[in-house]
Structure formats: structure tokens, C-alpha cells
Amino acid sequence: MSEAAQDHLTPSANPPVDVTSWKRADSPRERSRAGIAARAKAPLESHAVWQVRSGRREAIALLEEQSAIRVPDLIPLRYKRMSASPFTFYRGTVLIMTNDLATTPVTGIPVQCVGDAHIGNFGIFRSPSARLVFDINDFDETATGPWEWDLKRLAVSVEICGRANKLKEKDIRNAVLQCTREYRERIKWFSEMDYLDAWYEHLDVEETLDRFETTGGGKRNGTLRQAAMKALLKDNDAAAAKLCRLKDGKLRFKSNPPELVPINELDSYADLDALQARLDTLFENYRHSLYEDRRWVFDHFRYQDAARKVVGVGSVGQRAWASVWIARDIDDPMMIQMKEATHSVLEHYCGASPYATHGERVVQGQKLIQSTADVLLGWTSFLAEDGKKRDYYVRQLWNGKGSIDIDNLNATALSDLARMCAWCLAHAHARTGDSIAIANYLGGSDEFDQAIASFAVSYAEQNDEDYAVFKKMIKKGQLPCA
Structure with missing residues (x-):
């Protein structure tokens, strides 16, 4: 166990989930049999079951436990952002859901989990080859865990997002079914590919x-197209123009x-001088986490300034910094984010974590599950x-x-986005887990899809119930809210 984990790990009241005893067999046939055998431990239909419980004050206590190790002054802002809607609440309550999932049947087939694979944690970014790719973009919770928890x-999140956008019940269920079906079909597809081909x-x-537009009868997905266009404009120059100003030549x-x-x-x-000195140490430690060629790139930049930056919804309260650097001159900037883990x-x-x-x-989890990681991705301590x-x-x-405007999705956009997210999730799990076992556990019917849609x-x-408790506690002054 890492020193950091010993400092912060709080034992769960639920029994531990076994993800270490799974031994991947050598041959595809044996791996197929192992996947089918896992149905005895967790039947496909068992994933449908969840008993909704009201008044769960103990669930909100988990949030308060998280807040205890965050920046106290930012907790009211965190709760304010979470209180905006049931979906923003869901985004900030991964600990509550994980605690609940630990009480449900598990297959025991491990992968490198995203940990917080909701629909808002997928997006667009530019690869080193300058092409826009769609993939997972949040890795704060990544660790080894059961593949089905991510799904x-x-x-x-697709269900809650559909409700938030006031879509018809049948359209929401269709989007969830499309999501799980895409995962099931993609994991089978990856399991039949040469491993390196699947990796790339x-x-x-x-x-x-x-x-999507070809298979959807030529219907144009304006929401996703618009996100792609915006992503093309979000670069270091745009970030510096938005967040910085020129003062005293810097x-x-x-x-x-x-x-x-x-x-x-x-x-x-x-002591701001002491803070700057600690930040300098942070940057130097970060530099040593990079491969030699990336270090060469980083060394071409000169430090200008730093600031504390608030990010996300559930992440509010975690310490985060932004820094601005220049290479050739002030018209050649680079923006770096340092986020607490x-x-x-x-x-x-x-x-x-090992x-x-x-x-x-x-960082290592991101490199395992993301198709194209940032070339300057690294880690440090402060x-x-x-x-x-x-x-x-x-x-x-x-x-x-580029992030997707998930607050304005129609039925087509929600279904398309759900499928894209499921594709990426299946890819991450195929890269890091036993895709043959998972594919054979799922089988060729829609039984699992229907079970997940019911869940x-x-x-x-359940999220609505917990959100109601959360809002009530804010109203009574039992939780701080900006």
C-alpha cells in the first residue's frame, strides 16, 4: 500500500470486492469458459436489481468525509455546483455509488477501471498527429476494479442525463440500451482482434x-459537430488569451x-516566496517524471506565472493550480494544469494502489486506458x-x-454520445482486462442490456432520493453552500 493511500484510505463498512484472484487462462477457449462460468457468481439478470431507499443521511455523510480532506473554503462552492440538478449531484457522488455497487453481485473480472465513467467525463481532444479523437478525459478515480462498475x-448517467433534458421515457431507455449494446458488441469485436491492433x-x-449520420439515415448530429468545432479552437493560444494578461513584459x-x-x-x-519555491520544486519533480524526449520539449519553455484554479463539479475542493509558460516569446505560450490526486x-x-x-x-492509469495521452502528462508531489x-x-x-453540451441533448444526440462513450469504455477494458472472458460472460443476446437498463x-x-436529502440538508444549514 502506498504511503498516500495509508494516509487517506478509510475502511469501508462493506466487505472488500475481490479483484485479485482472477487468473487469466492461456488459451482463448479457456478464457471463454471462464467468462461463461462467471455467470454462476453474478447471473446476467442479477445486474437489474437495485432497491431504492429513502432518507439516506448516511450517504451524504460519505460526501462530508470526502470534503474533510479538501480546501475548506471551497466546500460551499462544491456543494453549490452539486445542488444545481440531480445530474450535477450525480457527478459529485461517485463515492456514494461505488459504496452501493460494492453491495451488488460482481463478476470478479478485473480491468483498469475509469472509476467515474459518467457521460460528462468523455470528450474530444487533439492527438499528437493533430487529429481530433473522442475518448475518456477524467482519470482521478482510475484503479483496478470490476469492469461492470464502469458500465x-x-x-x-445516460438515464439521468436523458431525464434532465426532458426526453421521452422510451427515448431514454433506447439510449441506455444502445449504450450497453455498443459496449457488448465492441468488447466482442476487440476480443477477436490481434491485441496490438486492438490497442491502437x-x-x-x-x-x-x-x-453515425450514414447509419442514422443522414441525420446530422449538430451537438457533437459543434463540440468538435469548438475543440479545434481550444489551444494554448486561446487559453492564454482568456486567462492571462500582459504585465511588465510577462x-x-x-x-x-x-x-x-x-x-x-x-x-x-x-509566505508567498516560500509558496513559489515549493511550486518550483513541484515543476522540477514533474520534469523528472517525463520521458527524455518530453523533457526536451518542456525545457524549451520558461515560467511566467501560476494561479489556483477551481475545476469541475465533484472535483471542487481538490487543490489545483494552473501555470503559464512561453517558448519563443509571449506569442508562443503553453498552459499547464497541476491537479491534486x-x-x-x-x-x-x-x-x-501499488x-x-x-x-x-x-498518470499510469490514464496511459493504460486512453487511446492517445497528452505528451506532457506527468506527476509530481508538493x-x-x-x-x-x-x-x-x-x-x-x-x-x-472539447466537452459536449450535455444540457441540450436531443434523443439522437444522447444515443450517439452514449454509443461513443460505450465504445471508448469497451476499448479501455479490452486494453487492460480479459476481453474474451468479458465478451463470453455477456453473450450474444440482449439479456444483460435489458438488466442494465432496468438498473x-x-x-x-435512488439518485433523486439522495439529492432530495442533500438539498434538504443545505436548506436547513446542515451543509455549507455558497
Whole structure:
């Protein structure tokens, strides 16, 4: 167990989930038989079952436990963002759902899980070959775990997203079924490919949208097309123009508290010179985590400024920094994000990470499950003012990143997006798990698809119940809200 995990890991009240005893057989036939045999442990229909429970104050207590190790001043903002809707609440409650999934039947077939594979954690980014690809884009919770937990997290998010967009019940169920069917068919497809061919597969955005429109009778998916166009414009130049200004010949961050606070405005740090020195150490440690060729690239940039940055919904309260660098001159900027990495929620239930730091856990997990990782992806640690060592992972802030407008999805867009997410999830699991066993566990019928669709309905109702408790506690002043 890593030192970081020992510091933060809280034992679960639920029994641990066994993901270490699975031994992958040598031959495809034996792996197929092992997958089918796993149905005895977790029958396909058993995945449909979830009993909705009301008034779960203990579920909200898990959120408070998480908040205890985050920046106290940002917790009211976190709860405010989570309180906006049942979907924003769901985005911030991966610990609650993982705790619930630990009570359900599991196949015992492990993969490198995303950990928080909801529909908002997939998106567009530019590959090193300058093509736009679609893939998973959030890895804070990645760790070894049961493959079906990722798929259930995704399917429920499709259900909740559809409800939030006021789609018809039949259209929502169709999107969830399309999602699970795509996963089932893709995992079988990957299991039959040569392993290296499967490893190098990826979703090219333009090709995928063209294919969807061809198979969908020529119907244009404007939501996904628009996201792709926006992604093309999100680069280092655009990030610097939006977040920085020129002062005394250097690029300096604009002030927009609490979302963006330049380093020289952080009143919570008594000694700003000492803070800058610790940041310098952070950058140097990060540099040593890079391969030699990436180090060569990083060394061409000169530091300009840093700021504390608030990111996401569920991530609010985790420490995050942004820094701006230049290469040739101020017209050649690069934006770097450093985000705190704590224990994965999966570690509560599936065992601690084998990596020395959680920053490395996130980075190595991302490289395993993402088709094309950022060339400047690395990790580091930072000695905080209180003397505690905090782990971070580091990446470019904007490198063609594009998110989908999930608040305005019609039935076609939701179904297409759900399928794309399922494709990426199957690819991640095929790269890191026993795809032959998973494919044979699922079989060729839609029995599993129907079970997951039923689970998605029940768990969406559970999310509504927990959200009601959450809102009630905010109203009573029992939880802080900005």
C-alpha cells in the first residue's frame, strides 16, 4: 500500500470486492469458459436489481468525509455546483455509488477501471498527429476494479442525463440500451482482434460522426459537430488569451476569485516566496517524471506565472493550480494544469494502489486506458504549508479539449454520445482486462442490456432520493453552500 493511500484510505463498512484472484487462462477457449462460468457468481439478470431507499443521511455523510480532506473554503462552492440538478449531484457522488455497487453481485473480472465513467467525463481532444479523437478525459478515480462498475456508472448517467433534458421515457431507455449494446458488441469485436491492433484502435471524431449520420439515415448530429468545432479552437493560444494578461513584459493570470486566483493574491499563504519555491520544486519533480524526449520539449519553455484554479463539479475542493509558460516569446505560450490526486474511491473497496504516489496512479492509469495521452502528462508531489506532502498529476490545460453540451441533448444526440462513450469504455477494458472472458460472460443476446437498463432506472430514482436529502440538508444549514 502506498504511503498516500495509508494516509487517506478509510475502511469501508462493506466487505472488500475481490479483484485479485482472477487468473487469466492461456488459451482463448479457456478464457471463454471462464467468462461463461462467471455467470454462476453474478447471473446476467442479477445486474437489474437495485432497491431504492429513502432518507439516506448516511450517504451524504460519505460526501462530508470526502470534503474533510479538501480546501475548506471551497466546500460551499462544491456543494453549490452539486445542488444545481440531480445530474450535477450525480457527478459529485461517485463515492456514494461505488459504496452501493460494492453491495451488488460482481463478476470478479478485473480491468483498469475509469472509476467515474459518467457521460460528462468523455470528450474530444487533439492527438499528437493533430487529429481530433473522442475518448475518456477524467482519470482521478482510475484503479483496478470490476469492469461492470464502469458500465453501470455510464448507463445510469445516460438515464439521468436523458431525464434532465426532458426526453421521452422510451427515448431514454433506447439510449441506455444502445449504450450497453455498443459496449457488448465492441468488447466482442476487440476480443477477436490481434491485441496490438486492438490497442491502437481509437475513435476519430470526424469519421465517427460521418458513420453515425450514414447509419442514422443522414441525420446530422449538430451537438457533437459543434463540440468538435469548438475543440479545434481550444489551444494554448486561446487559453492564454482568456486567462492571462500582459504585465511588465510577462504573461500574468487575470484575477477571477474563487475560480482563478493568481499566486500573489493568495491571502491564505503567509509566505508567498516560500509558496513559489515549493511550486518550483513541484515543476522540477514533474520534469523528472517525463520521458527524455518530453523533457526536451518542456525545457524549451520558461515560467511566467501560476494561479489556483477551481475545476469541475465533484472535483471542487481538490487543490489545483494552473501555470503559464512561453517558448519563443509571449506569442508562443503553453498552459499547464497541476491537479491534486488523492486516493481513488475504488481503493476503499478493491484494495490500495501499488504506485508510490496517487499522481503516478492517475498518470499510469490514464496511459493504460486512453487511446492517445497528452505528451506532457506527468506527476509530481508538493510539500504544503502545513508540512503534508500532496500528490499531483500534470497535463496541458487546453490541447484541443472539447466537452459536449450535455444540457441540450436531443434523443439522437444522447444515443450517439452514449454509443461513443460505450465504445471508448469497451476499448479501455479490452486494453487492460480479459476481453474474451468479458465478451463470453455477456453473450450474444440482449439479456444483460435489458438488466442494465432496468438498473439505470432504479438507480436514477435512488439518485433523486439522495439529492432530495442533500438539498434538504443545505436548506436547513446542515451543509455549507455558497
